[in-house]
Amino acid sequence: MSFDVEAIRKQFPILTREIHGKPLAYLDNAASAQKPLAVIESMRNSFEHSYANVHRGLHTMANETTEAFENARVRVAKFLGAAENNEIIFTKGATEALNLVAYGLMDEIKAGDEIIISKMEHHSNIVPWHFLRERLGAVIKWIPVLEDGTLDLDAYKALFTKRTKLVSVVHMSNVTGTINPVKDIGRIAHEHDCIFVVDGTQAAVHIPVDMMDIDADFYAMTGHKLYGPTGIGALYGKREWLERLRPFQGGGEMIEDVFEDRVTYQDIPHKFEAGTPPIMEAIGFGAAIDWLSNFDRQAIIDHEMALYDHALQGLQEINSFRLIGNAPNKGAVLSFALEGAHAHDVAQILDRYGVAVRAGQHCAQPLMEVFGVHSTARASFGIYNTIEEVDRLIAGVKKARLFLS
Ligand SMILES: Cc1ncc(COP(=O)(O)O)c(C=O)c1O
Structure with missing residues (x-):
């Protein structure tokens, strides 16, 4: 087109x-961006012709809805260049995606461990790390921002110590529009054996992003800024990390077995999708990605x-x-x-x-x-x-x- x-x-x-x-x-x-007819109609069409809960029933509409929901996951995976569809977790937005990572890492971070973020972050990539500071005694270190609105990468390199465990930065600032060199930032983080998290909320809308190239361990995005509906976003996570993370919320669909004395969990991605997911929103999100992908x-x-x-x-x-x-x-x-x-x-x-x-x-x-x-x-x-x-x-x-x- x-x-x-x-x-x-x-x-x-x-x-x-x-x-x-x-x-x-x-x-x-x-x-938040406005919605094209392609998104509005895809949701209305589903509500009018095929709506049921997902992953539950054996009846036709449950199967159709499950297929449409899972197809949306495939679209997100392709859009982000993920290695596999199961590395995409549906969340209610980027905020929930980042909170999921921080909460999931509760077992990995110990008192005195250091987390590097930047002064350019949206509060949704600051406050979840403050939770780890408050609850676990983690230490937050800040990458300074230079006068032109870029990150001070020399200062960043100097922040690492043996206690540094994680780096989390925004890909594109929602305030200045600065696009950060996340590939380089991530390489340096990995050289120090750190987990690398990227807030891709704005970037995913405006520039093509490729998980294989960026090599982030986690990448958060949202639907409503990408011409899709509210109430839906996605977390990309490398399989080995998603398997290692503790589940964020407990409930139906995320479990394998529940006994009086123990519980076992589903494989990814379902381990992180407790309860009825935002089904129609995911379908609308998939339609938004299809719509946007039609353009150069x-x-x-x-x-x-x-x-x-x-x-x-x-x-x-x-x-x-x-x-x-x-x-x-x-x-x-x-x-x-x-x-x-x-x-x-x-x-x-x-x-x-x-x-x-x-x-x-x-x-x-x-x-x-x-x-x-x-x-x-x-x-x-x-x-x-x-x-x-x-x-x-x-x-x-x-x-x-x-x-x-
Ligand atoms: C850079 C950035 N990160 C995170 C968020 C939060 O996204 P959501 O509204 O999907 O939770 C926003 C929203 O403004 C943002 O601009």
Whole structure:
């Protein structure tokens, strides 16, 4: 399929909406993306024609639903380049995927063991490690972030000691769009016999990712930012690690046998999928992956980066505009501050013009401290955004600058 933004927009019914009498310009894709008809219809179709619980029944619809659910797993595995389908665990999102890893490693981490994360992390790749600090006495060490929004890799190398057990970093920042060299970071982690975890929530949407190439032990992603439904995400884990991890939640479907005095578990992936999984959401997730995979991924990157460049050029002309993060390798996420203006006020003014952006700390408080800001406004671009929408962003920020001076 060739890249035609107007044709793509027609597949997103919500984009015809008006906000305060103005056409919607949805530039909050890093928070969550809108859904194409392919996703909406795949879920509606399943609800209307073949719905039952999975892995339980012997009846036709249970079998059909199980097949559709497992097919979604195959799609995720292929999308991530996993060695086998069973290395994909369905979770309710990236947050749950990262919590699953941290909880599962409770038996591996001892008091005084060190965990390296970066100052660029989303809270979902910080707080689970704090749990291990609080409960087990693990020590968290931080990779600093340089002025341009890249990781200080020399400082990273110097953080390792004999007690370092794990490194967990974000692949693409949700605040600055910085794309981290995760392959190199992982190689260094493995040279020190450390477990390597990657938060791929944003990266998986915007750049092709390949587990064989990155060689992460765990990679977390989510459906709702990838044009799929909420309530579904995935954790990739190497088989040997998933087998070693303790199960995250207990209940039906994850067990093999339950006795009064003991319990045995299913093989992966089911060992980590207790209870009724988000069946329809997984089917919608699979449809989103199919839909996205129809496009030339490089054409999407080029399109999104053209929007980013255009936005930056226009915004830079505005008095006291400050770009947050200008890494040489980044995705189409543009965070900024306007001196003397609160980011929330900027976002509210933009909303009056139909332009949806995010404002706040973006669940990345340590990174806000690095840049010495309390919050930022963030425009994040997706496959369906247009230059005209970017022009409306620029015009809106100019108005905000006038009102808030
Ligand atoms: C970098 C990053 N990691 C993790 C998350 C959490 O993802 P989820 O909403 O799927 O739990 C987000 C969501 O904003 C994110 O941007």
